[in-house]
Amino acid sequence: MRLIGLECSQWYQIYPLARGWQLSAITVLRSGNPLTVFVSSNRSRSLWSPSLAPGIGLDRPGMASGYTHQSAVAGGPGRYFNPAAFALQPAGTLGNLGRGALIGPNLRGFDLSIAKNNRWRENANIQFRAEAFNLFNRANFGPPSLIAFTGATDNEQPLSTFGRIRSTVTSARQIQFGLRISF
Numbered sequence: 001m002r003l004i005g006l007e008c009s010q011w012y013q014i015y016p017l018a019r020g021w022q023l024s025a026i027t028v029l030r031s032g033n034p035l036t037v038f039v040s041s042n043r044s045r046s047l048w049s050p051s052l053a054p055g056i057g058l059d060r061p062g063m064a065s066g067y068t069h070q071s072a073v074a075g076g077p078g079r080y081f082n083p084a085a086f087a088l089q090p091a092g093t094l095g096n097l098g099r100g101a102l103i104g105p106n107l108r109g110f111d112l113s114i115a116k117n118n119r120w121r122e123n124a125n126i127q128f129r130a131e132a133f134n135l136f137n138r139a140n141f142g143p144p145s146l147i148a149f150t151g152a153t154d155n156e157q158p159l160s161t162f163g164r165i166r167s168t169v170t171s172a173r174q175i176q177f178g179l180r181i182s183f
Contacts, residue, residue, distance in 0.1 A: 020117040028109040034100030035143065037061060037086060041151035044094045061148050062087045062095040069101050074163070080105070080144035081163035088149045088156055105141040109134055109170060124183035133174045142167035 015023040039059040064087040072085035089095040113131040120126045144163045
């Protein structure tokens, strides 16, 4: 049995250093979300009326022989899925690919902050901060296109847009500086 779940770990640490310096870090690690691949038409002819979104039927394709759920995921943004791993089911039948059987892109993030605290007057402090978000500038990809086939004809090839990732879920590296006066 294979467990599919979202793992999320977040650490926030503050490290006091000598002479008023302070170092802080946040790390976020998440596994990918479960994904379901679809056929855009009701190829099974089940006439099941609910749908997940406009133009998306509930039919799912089949997994081609020789491929597993792990080998079907290529991982790149231009072609996240290997299109040869999927087969259009015969008309009037259901595909053998399960719901949520594939795992989407994961997410990794690391933010770092360094601050210098200085006493200014008797009851006033000045703090200079430098903060970096997504310090390693990692591209965290959004979900890929999940429509594999139109389902209009037998023996059709997967759509050219199938498995293409068009967005990221985090921004690029950002660095900011700040000055804080507290009294």
